[in-house]
Amino acid sequence: MATTRTENHPSAFGLNKQNGQFREQSKPVGLQSMPLAASSLPAKPPSSSQKGSGIPQTSGGIRFGDEWKKCLQLPPKDTRVRTSDVTATKGNEFEDYCLKRELLMGIFEMGWEKPSPIQEESIPIALSGRDILARAKNGTGKSGAYLIPLLERIDLKKDHIQAIVMVPTRELALQVSQISIQISKHMGGVKVMATTGGTVLRDDIMRLDETVHVIIATPGRILDLIKKGIAKVDRVQMMVMDEADKLLSPDFVTLIEDTISFLAKKRQILLYSATFPISVQKFMTKHLQKPYEINLMDELTLKGITQYYAYVTERQKVHCLNTLFSRLQINQSIIFCNSTQRVELLAKKITQLGYSCFYIHAKMMQEYRNRVFHDFRNGLCRNLVCTDLFTRGIDIQAVNVVINFDFPKNAETYLHRIGRSGRYGHLGLAINLITSEDRFNLKGIEDQLMTDIKPIPGTIDKSLYVAEFHSVNPDADEAVRDSGHKGVRKVK
Secondary structure, eight states: OOOOOOOOOOOOSOOOOOOEEEHHHHHHHOOOOOOOOOSSSSSOOHHHHHHOOOEEEETTTTTTOOOGGHHHOOOOOOHHHHHHHHHHHOOGGGGOOOOOHHHHHHHHTTTOOOOHHHHHHHHHHTTTTTTTEEEEEESHHHHHHHHHHHHHOOOOTOSSEEEEOOOOOOOHHHHHHHHHHHHTTTTSOEEEEETTSSSSSHHHHHHHHOOSSEEEEEEEHHHHHHTTTTTTTTTTHHHHHHHHHHHHTTTTTHHHHHHHSSSOOSSSEEEEEEEOOHHHHHHHHOOOOSEEEOOOOOOSSSEEEEEEEEEGGGGGGHHHHHHHHHHHOOOOEEEOOOSHHHHHHHHHHHHTTTTTTTOOOOOSSSHHHHHHHHHHHHTTTTEEOGGGGGSSOOOOOTTEEEEEESSSSHHHHHHHHHHHSGGGGOEEEEEEEEEEHHHHHHHHHHHTTTOEEOOOOOOOOOOTTTOOOOOOHHHHHHHHOOOGGGSSSSOO
């Protein structure tokens, strides 16, 4: 299994070029999102009897009473404005679904107060055992929609693999496994494992020699483990496909179908995505049994994300980016390029301009990718330059600005890129640097998404993308308030 190394890093600009980190020594940016543990890949979930859990303990486990909620260690209440994508609910509560109290404790301690629309629609159907085809926008709670029923149905008396979550990228596998551990930490021994390509196979073999209930995996690695007889999946009762449109693309669909051939005939398959191309329909007809269809996509673009374009020449892009940094109030930003070479060159240029910057792309060693993902998520850097590796499902709630340094070629990529801001109904800003060659793509994407990408104004109203932000790290908030390099709230 892959693990994330968290040792101290050198503080100088331009660390070892391969590790994706160009930055000054810094304190964390204030984050609302979930902190990663010392290891991004779990071997064992935190025990409910750990010291400092705040839960009354007896020799028999957690002592429950009428006041069990008062014992929870809840995160600071999130008071930021949210859009109707996550607030237009039926008024249900998580307790309405007859979930185990231990699971409810983990849900509330994640800061999840009420189900979002996709969770309201999905959780009761998934608990019934029925196949699901669910379409909902990025950042509206899809992970919780499938992880909550998945964990509820785990039988701890059985020591075999009971559920598989398939994801298209290694970073998303790490993220989903961490969420699984967080919300199951009071359940008394749910064993979650993440396995991805690019890591040592021997570690996975050793881990699977012990009890594993849930596997979060990329398609190539899990199929390899199955064919080698290491991962026994014949008793898996639930398979989830997150970012299903990507998993059913030509890159992965053969691997997915081969994996399904090893599962029992009576299994439940759940598909979740923001977009469903024709390939999904074909897969559904072949492998799903009378699936319950959920469609919460009246419109494709996210509410709460304001979209602008700046018309520039290629040579003006870096200057334009520098101007944006000086004028915008950025919590964290993700900047997209169309090639790995341009990612590294731009990250170096941003550092030379005096801004902290990490970069990540698929050609980096997995160890460095893990480190960059872990540190950026924990707020150790303001800006991240990346390829489309980072467009799928990555949830970092402090990101309020996305910049397309290179404009994407198609509407689907554009939608997933800008979806990295405005997570869970919060406000966000998407800025596109458009050259003369991009103008036709711009018009085409506007037409396909039925949206309006406006010319960038001289001054951008901060209320469009900046909300009152309460961090889990007060020291980081103070560092942000006290800083002001070139007008950017720069970490010290």
